[in-house]
Amino acid sequence: MGVLPCRRLGPVLVGASLLALAASAVAAKTSWRKVTETDLHFIHDTLREAHPGYIDQSAAGEAFRAWLETGLGDSLKLAQRVRSRGEFEAVLRFYGSGFRDGHLGVGTNAGVTQSAWWTTGWLVAWRNGEYVVSQHLPGNKANLPPIGSRVLRCDGLTPAKRLEREVAPFFDRRVELESVASGEAQFLTLNSRTLLPWRKPTKHCVLALPTNEIRSYRLQWRRLEAMADEAGQSVKRPSMGVVDLGEGRFWVHASNFWLKGKDIEDYQAMLARLPGLREARLVVFDLRGNEGGDGGLGMALLNALLEPGYVQYYLDRSGYSRAYAEYRVSSIALTVFAEQYLARAKSLDGESGDGYLEIVRQRDRMRDALAQGKEWLIQWDNGAQPARESPEPLGSKPQLAILTHSRCASACLDFVDYAKALPGMVHLGRPTSADTVFMERGIAQLPSGLGSLYFPFKVWRNRPRGNNQPYLPDELFSGDIDDTAAVQTWVLEQMAAREGAAKAVAETSR
Template sequence: MPAEQWQAIALADLRAVHTAIIDAHPGYIDPDNPGVRAWSEQGYREAQALIPRVVNYDTMMSAVRYYVSGFQDGHLAYSDNVRSGDFHEIVNGWRVDEQHGKAVVTAVMPGWSDPLPPVGATLQDCDGRTPEAIVAEDQVPYFDRRNSRSLRNGMFPEIGSLRLSGQELKQCTFIRPDGKTIALKVVYRSVRTMDVWKSLRSVGAHSPARRNRYDVVDNVLWIRAANFMPGPDEAKELDVMLKEIAALRDVRSIVFDTRGNAGGESVIGQRIFAAATGGLVFNTTGLDRLPVVFAQWRVSDISISGVAHYVDEMSKRHGPNHARTQETKKLLDKLRDGRHVGNTWVDTAGMPRLTRAEVASRGGWLRRFAGKVAVITDSDCASACLDFVDLIRLVPGSLHLGRTTASDTVYLERAAVPLPSGNVLFMPMKVWRNRVRGDGEALVPHVELNIDFNNDRAVRAAVLDVLR
């Protein structure tokens, strides 16, 4: 496809995203966060200026993602679902991954006619820039601008791909495994996505466990709370698991392991916590004097469509008469009524704003458990996973172990907005008011674990050592 056609697609998607932000994003009309509206216009102008540098599918996505990533919101995202294996990417023939603070060559394209660095070599610089600088300047603006070590480390492989025309690297310096320094000219070629995936993308691919499960060893209840988006069958398995957990006795420690959990439905975490502990109890005297945490949903055609989709999903997952399904139906009715009368927001019922110190001052305890409680996070924990960790951290004496989490803005619950390209914009629909965890705030563990988080034995050993 000629570059002009990709540019037209990029511009059409960009215009559609801009319109959707104005029409439906809660932040666009949020007086507490004028930065959303400011970027919606400034970023739109900057992204439009990138259109002439679009030459293929990937660069088309870069122009649109430049705009979307500028909001620094994990619930606002531009999908990649119309990519075809027969599309072509512009790549330089090698891939690097971040390994212990270095950019190490982990794969090269076979049959490349120009010299390539050997696997195992370390990338030192390209055109005088370090790998970290290249990621920050050439990759981050077109993927995800949130300040997350995990996100940035995950972008190192993208150094080998062209985000926009004009960003081509010219010469890179490597240190070979034998210690010799080599300087190589960087040559780009257009290669089928399918071939890039086979040779470069699939290297080191790891899919974390996404299954909820538990075991009890030496009176330690270990719960893998990895999947907060269960399908119908997984939801039934969860029901069985929670009944079994609630019936356990003689447990001296509980470990909630959230590795691999990037969010989903917050009520899943609440149910797991309640089954394991009986729930958090405290003196409620004067609770009505505390600020109230509540959500406001922006009334729009997009939010109505998004919540209608939620109703369908809840009905499939829990059944049409389940309390969660009925609760979501009521929200949908409120949004429709709000649109009919011209309201801007629909408020949902709130709860007292509780901090760990507040719970402790009220003598907080767990209804059915008096032992040690810990939660493990990796750096991908976001959205409903963060809500789960917030809940556990309220327990007096609980321990948060692992790595600093990802972060959320106060804008949550996503609707899917179809775009001219066939890709989708995921749009947040509500804003939290008075939430304890701040806008864009990550959760820092009480004890950081510097271990291989893909190694279950290493994680278990490290956690049990801390608990002892």
């Protein structure tokens, strides 16, 4: 598909007072269809103006351009049915999810009230590829399937196929990812007429009971009287820090790379302690709870533990020396640097900090590139991350392991990239999430004032990890990944077995 010239957009970031006025104006309107159509066209035009996929000639760029146009048409057809705010939000999410990119979507300003939830009286969780009855909700006297029963079919479709058809188009269509499958599983027996306004209630489900008996259940939908613990829960995030497990074994909770408040102090304390662990027997980086943030924070942790140059040496050997990133040049990208990124860097480092000064440099480079009419701006001046001259390090290093959960994405995945390039690194836990090659994120407020579009404006070239490709662990943990005690016991057993096997090999080779 060819790339068409596009009109320049005006400023996309507005103050809170203007947003409030816009929201009030929308609330007074009766034509939700018109509001929806206006926001859809804004999303389309903003992405055409600023998203790298619109001019990128890779397969990822081709897929982006295809949905940009096809998805707009499909969404405008759906907009003809919009009569409420819930339906308005559903259509915007429908358009955003079609790009199959965790860095692109629409965030809205309204939550879903408890009265808007409907349930069958029992909840479902995704566990190791199966949909399992996980909880009975209070106040339900209907005949409920026993806890642990496996859902086989609902109205003639497998649970995965039903969720793919009815739920994924309005949230995340990457149903092949464990993070998406597990997050959307609850909607098999949970519904919201605000989030999924046109969904028809499921009538029957066939389940395999814990006794292996196959039984059919007629679903009785009713308003949810009390929100269950599992319904809509956010990811659990352990506090950051280093834990001494004894016998030279250390557990590093690297649970967040999007720092604010106390997280900044916790991270700095953790960073300061890592050089003292270079002679440790085992160091485990626990990434549970980490959904991304600043990728430089992960590299800093590894450099602190393993000495500067060690990580870069092995990254170069693994092919990452060929990887580089380019920004799509646009007035929108310049605004992101000048307002969003600078404000965050100032809050973290102050105006004299290295992070702040780097954003100033990138802002100025983006301004110059825009004035010169360039399409692309290489993130680093030489076209790739500067390689450090580093001979292969000598001496013993600790046994190293990383532990991931299914929501590890963005900067968390960057950390896994770096870690897996190191010799002897063991990957444990659950499969990660995945990223497209389009990265970093800017925010543009919608004309309606009822939410914002978030979108990437940078593309990776020659990245060894593929587009939307997750990492699979060397060893899978089949229990509750949020149970720290159980996870630590399992990890220590896995690493002890590997340590013993390595010693046995060393003995036989003498």
